[in-house]
Amino acid sequence: MSAPVLAAADEVVELMLEVPQGQVISYDLAALCSALDITDPTRIAVETDGTRRAIVTIYPSNPLEQMPPPSPQDMLMDRHGRIVMGRYHNGRPARRRLFDPRTGSAQRALVFGTTGAGKSRVVQYTLACEKRNRIVSWYGDLKGGQSAPEAEDHVDWYATSQEEVILMLRAAVAVAEARQRRYKALGRNAFILNDPDPLISVRVDEANRLLEKGSPYRDEGTRLVKELGRTGRSVGVGAELDAQASHLEELGGSDTLRAMLKEGEVTLLRWSSSMMRQLVADGLLPATSQLMPIPKTLRPRTLRSQFDPDPDDDEDDGPGTHGMGYLLSGPHPTALMRHWRIGSIAPTPGLDPEILTLYGPGEPARLETASQEAAGEAYAARHDPAAMAALCQTLWLDTQQAAVIPIEGGAASGRSTPRRPRLEDRLLAVLAAAENPMTAEDILDAVNADGGRPVRIGSIRNCLGGLADAGEVLRTERGRYAPAR
Ligand SMILES: Nc1ncnc2c1ncn2[C@@H]1O[C@H](COP(=O)(O)OP(=O)(O)OP(=O)(O)O)[C@@H](O)[C@H]1O
Ligand SMILES: [Mg+2]
Incomplete structure (x- = not known):
C-alpha cells in the first residue's frame, strides 16, 4: 500500500x-x-x-453525521423505477428500486439489521414513497403495530398480528393468481404499471417472528412468501421482509426463499456479530467483498488514565448511527450510505408529525376492484375489527387442530381414540374419488360436502400447497390437482 x-x-x-x-x-x-x-x-x-x-x-469528520430529511423529489420514482433512500459517504444519491419498468417486474426486498438499526424507519419512508407513487401497500407489523404506527391510515391494509399477516399473505397470493388468469385472458405476458392495475407491495416488518423456528405459522408463512416470490414478480405484486434475523434459517430456511431474496433488493443496516458470517454463508454477500463495520455510535474511543479526573459522567454516547447501511444489490454494495432523517430522533408522545407529513394528505391507493373478490373475506374485513378478529380466531383454531398429533389406540381402556379426520386426509379422499383433476374451488365444494367441519378456500389452498410440496398431490394444467398415486 x-x-x-x-x-x-x-x-x-x-x-x-x-x-x-x-x-x-x-x-x-x-x-x-x-x-x-x-x-x-x-x-x-x-x-x-x-x-x-x-x-x-x-474525511475531516464523518460525512454522514448529519442527514437532512428527504425532499418530495427524492420520494418520486425516476424513469428507472427508483427512489432516493439517502446518500452515500461521498454525497451521491443512494437509490433503491421499487419497480423495474424495463421488464415490468415487481421487486423482492430484504432489509436486515440489528435491533434499533433503523429498519422500521426505512419501512416508514418506503411506505410513504409508495403512497406518493400510488402503489398499493399491504403492511404487516409483527410487533403488534408498534413499529410504524403512523402508517395505519396511509396503507391499503395494516395488519398487526401473526394471524392477520397470514391472511394478508394468502390474499396476496390469491390476487397474484387472479391477475395471472386475467392477464392471460387479455393476451398479456407482462405487467404494465397502472394499465390497468396498480403495483402492489406486500411488506412484513419483524418477519423473523413469523418465520423463525417455533412460530406456529412458520411453514405456511414460508410457503406463502415463496409463492408470492414465484407468481408475484411478473404480475406486479412485490414482497419485502424486514428482519433482525442473523441468517436465513430464521426466515423459513428454504432454498426457494433464499434464491428469491438473493435476486432481490437487499439493504443491510448495522449488524450483530454473527450476522456477517451468516450472510456470506447464505450467499447473500460474496465472500470477497468486505464491508466496513458500522459502530453503534460515532464517538471515537479515547483512552483515559485512571489518574485523570473522570469526565465520563457528563459525556453522552455521541450521535447514533441509525440508518447507516449498505445497499447490497445496488451499484455500490461496499459504499457506506445513510438513510435520510425520517421523523424525530427523540420519541414523540403520539404519532410523529414529521412522519405523517411524509405520507402527505389523501387516501392511499387501493386494490383494483377486479381483484377484490380474489382477495377474499379477509380483505373485505381488514377495516372491521370484529370481523377480522373472527377470521383470525378461525385461522388459529385450524392451526391448533392441524398441530394436534392424534393418539392412536393408547387409551387406558384399550380402545382406540376416535379422531376427526385431518383436512389433508379429507382432501386426499376427495381427490382419490374424483375421475379428473380438480380445481381448488371444486375441491372446496367436495370437502365441505363430506359432512365434516366446514372449511374455507384459504385452508384448501394452503393444504394443497403443503401436499404438493410433499409430493402427495400433483399440480396439473390450468391450476388443477390430482393425487400423486
Ligand atoms: N432514518 C432515521 N432517521 C431518524 N431517526 C432514526 C432513523 N432510523 C432510526 N432512527 C432512530 O433510531 C430508533 C430505532 O429505529 P427503528 O425503530 O427504525 O429501528 P429497528 O431496526 O426497526 O429496531 P427494532 O428491531 O427494535 O424494531 C428510532 O426510534 C429513531 O430514534
Ligand atoms: Mg422495527
Missing part, C-alpha cells in the same frame, strides 16, 4: 489502492487507521471492487 498522505484539516483525501495481479484485495480497518494515524475510524470510507482495487476516502 502507498504511504500515508498528509492533508489540511478540512480536506478530503482519496487514495486509490491496487494489489498486484493474482492477489485479492483485503484490508484490516484497525491496521489501516494505525497506518494513517487516524483515531476515529468513522472518518474513513473503504470501498473495494472485490478483486484488486480499493478506494479509501479520508
